Amino acid sequence: NMTETENHQKRFQAAVDVIQSLPKKGEYTPSYDVMLRFYGLYKQAMCGPCKVAKPGFWDPVGRYKWDAWNRLGEMSSEAAMTAYVDEMKKIAQEVIDCMPINEKTA
Template sequence: MATEAKFKDAAESAKAFTKRPSDDELLELYALFKQATVGDNDTAKPGMLDLKGKAKWEAWNGKKGVSKEAAMEAYIELVEKLKAEYA
């Protein structure tokens, strides 16, 4: 199966978790998903009062330079790891 198809399957699996992963795990999933689908973060940093937006922005920004392919593979690995705990 191609990486892109595995990535889409992993994204669907992540939506179906029966328990909620930790905030750090969710931020990592978000950052890898955005890097895989959009690429490097070139959006403006959210304001200081938007704590959730700022955390998401910083997580995604931390993936700068990671190729889309590498981000997809890391996302797939993380979802597989989390499936054991949360699915």
């Protein structure tokens, strides 16, 4: 279904844009685990399954990123887009739940 695919892509692009426009530092600090989940799903959605060589010993960050992407195996681009959007909804809800009551009702 073409329209459904387009909707997946639009929602994914919107989520990507939001994350790219967040300030580097703010109230909320994502864990490495969260960042790597977004990273892996982003690469899977944009580039497909990981076929590049694993970075070497001297690039530990590169290896963590590679692992996050590689572990998604043959997941389809569409499934990765959906999971990315779902992940963002989950984090956004967590951020909302952690807001002090007085800010929430302001």
